[in-house]
Amino acid sequence: xxxxxxxxxxxxxxxxxxxxxxxxxxxxxxxxxxxxxxxxxxxxxxxxxxxxxxxxxxxxxxxxxxxxxxxxxxxxxxxxxxxxxxxxxxxxxxxx
Amino acid sequence: xxxxxxxxxxxxxxxxxxxxxxxxxxxxxxxxxxxxxxxxxxxxxxxxxxxxxxxxxxxxxxxxxxxxxxxxxxxxxxxxxxxxxxxxxxxxxxxx
Amino acid sequence: xxxxxxxxxxxxxxxxxxxxxxxxxxxxxxxxxxxxxxxxxxxxxxxxxxxxxxxxxxxxxxxxxxxxxxxxxxxxxxxxxxxxxxxxxxxxxxxx
Amino acid sequence: xxxxxxxxxxxxxxxxxxxxxxxxxxxxxxxxxxxxxxxxxxxxxxxxxxxxxxxxxxxxxxxxxxxxxxxxxxxxxxxxxxxxxxxxxxxxxxxx
Amino acid sequence: xxxxxxxxxxxxxxxxxxxxxxxxxxxxxxxxxxxxxxxxxxxxxxxxxxxxxxxxxxxxxxxxxxxxxxxxxxxxxxxxxxxxxxxxxxxxxxxx
Numbered sequence: 366x367x368x369x370x371x372x373x374x375x376x377x378x379x380x381x382x383x384x385x386x387x388x389x390x391x392x393x394x395x396x397x398x399x400x401x402x403x404x405x406x407x408x409x410x411x412x413x414x415x416x417x418x419x420x421x422x423x424x425x426x427x428x429x430x431x432x433x434x435x436x437x438x439x440x441x442x443x444x445x446x447x448x449x450x451x452x453x454x455x456x457x458x459x460x461x
Numbered sequence: 462x463x464x465x466x467x468x469x470x471x472x473x474x475x476x477x478x479x480x481x482x483x484x485x486x487x488x489x490x491x492x493x494x495x496x497x498x499x500x501x502x503x504x505x506x507x508x509x510x511x512x513x514x515x516x517x518x519x520x521x522x523x524x525x526x527x528x529x530x531x532x533x534x535x536x537x538x539x540x541x542x543x544x545x546x547x548x549x550x551x552x553x554x555x556x557x
Numbered sequence: 558x559x560x561x562x563x564x565x566x567x568x569x570x571x572x573x574x575x576x577x578x579x580x581x582x583x584x585x586x587x588x589x590x591x592x593x594x595x596x597x598x599x600x601x602x603x604x605x606x607x608x609x610x611x612x613x614x615x616x617x618x619x620x621x622x623x624x625x626x627x628x629x630x631x632x633x634x635x636x637x638x639x640x641x642x643x644x645x646x647x648x649x650x651x652x653x
Numbered sequence: 654x655x656x657x658x659x660x661x662x663x664x665x666x667x668x669x670x671x672x673x674x675x676x677x678x679x680x681x682x683x684x685x686x687x688x689x690x691x692x693x694x695x696x697x698x699x700x701x702x703x704x705x706x707x708x709x710x711x712x713x714x715x716x717x718x719x720x721x722x723x724x725x726x727x728x729x730x731x732x733x734x735x736x737x738x739x740x741x742x743x744x745x746x747x748x749x
Numbered sequence: 750x751x752x753x754x755x756x757x758x759x760x761x762x763x764x765x766x767x768x769x770x771x772x773x774x775x776x777x778x779x780x781x782x783x784x785x786x787x788x789x790x791x792x793x794x795x796x797x798x799x800x801x802x803x804x805x806x807x808x809x810x811x812x813x814x815x816x817x818x819x820x821x822x823x824x825x826x827x828x829x830x831x832x833x834x835x836x837x838x839x840x841x842x843x844x845x
Binding site: 564565566567568569570571572573574575576581583585595597598599600617618620621628629630631632633 | 750751752780781795796797805807808809810811812813814815816818826828829830831832833834835836837841
């Protein structure tokens with residue numbers, strides 16, 4: 366999984382019918398120092414995440430293993446909201 | 462998923478028979494600022510998209526989860542046409 | 558899918574038995590301007606392609622969805638020979 | 654698989670229910686010279702690994718083939734703890 | 750598939766039980782000019798390859814389609830030993 370911060374949303378009314386009901390969020394990938402790497406991905410939301418939150422997202426076929434994304438044509442899914450990210454014994458992120 | 466703009470088409474008459482009837486479009490990947498990154502992908506069209514439109518495309522096995530691409534040898538599929546792309550509270554793209 | 562030009566062949570007699578009968582071709586990835594990007598991939602041939610031809614190839618599990626590659630350990634397959642590649646209204650490639 | 658060193662942990666209480674009970678570790682990818690490449694991945698732990706250990710991790714659908722990750726939405730899993738890493742006849746790493 | 754040269758081995762006694770009996774080799778990716786690109790991958794061996802040999806390896810779910818890697822958590826497998834690699838009509842590699 367990669368660490369990312371949610372920065373936006375995508376609205377699409379014309380889409381494959383297997384996508385009905387999914388929310389699409391814009392995720393900026395974060396490095397191990399919690400800095401944006403410049404890469405973005407549009408991910409389906411499986412956990413009710415919101416803009417500004419730090420999350421984990423899964424890519425590829427694993428993105429279809431959550432309850433809400435099963436058998437749907439999505440290749441990236443937010444599957445967890447991060448509470449704590451600790452590296453080398455220091456807290457790099459702590460949800461308030 | 463990644464955000465892209467459709468810029469062209471590919472025609473191929475000699476192909477695996479599991480590809481019959483699919484349309485192949487050229488998609489230029491877009492960054493979070495709606496700038497072309499220089500990467501292109503040739504994607505199957507699952508939504509009736511046209512040249513110039515901003516779309517979402519899925520890659521890998523997820524590209525085979527739409528109605529029209531099921532069990533076909535395609536690794537990229539356009540599965541949604543973007544209406545609205547909003548980042549950090551501002552509209553970066555709005556379909557007219 | 559990516560666009561590529563076939564530049565060579567690979568011969569391997571000692572291999573997993575699920576690979577028997579497959580032809581392996583060397584494919585140079587092409588950019589949207591039909592220039593080689595420097596990346597190569599060795600792909601199974603599902604369409605009877607030959608050296609010099611411009612093709613589409615699929616990667617990952619999608620490479621196993623053609624008639625000849627089903628259930629075989631290949632992660633890249635040439636699944637179409639390109640006749641026409643058109644971008645921004647101009648023909649970048651036309652098979653003669 | 655890639656070689657990596659475990660440098661931290663991620664805690665997430667709000668997550669897809671298919672993730673319950675998994676431990677998430679931060680893995681820094683290592684080059685063939687055992688130097689960190691700068692890439693990190695958050696991986697599920699299938700072997701009881703700890704911070705500081707050198708491990709192998711699998712990505713993509715293969716990350717779901719261990720006993721503890723079957724059918725779960727994870728795209729990276731630590732599936733082995735490295736005892737010995739030998740390249741060109743010299744030991745680059747030996748677990749103490 | 751990618752072309753690579755085997756340069757080493759990895760020993761791991763503590764691992765997921767689905768990995769029992771597999772051999773792990775270090776593979777250096779080769780470019781089309783038979784030069785190491787700097788990328789390494791640790792791959793399962795499906796063909797009895799040895800250090801120094803030039804091989805083809807498959808990645809992703811295709812790495813699990815050989816006889817010895819079926820349903821195992823490996824994302825890279827050596828599935829062929831290269832005898833001949835020919836590009837633009839010249840032999841870039843020929844096994845002795």
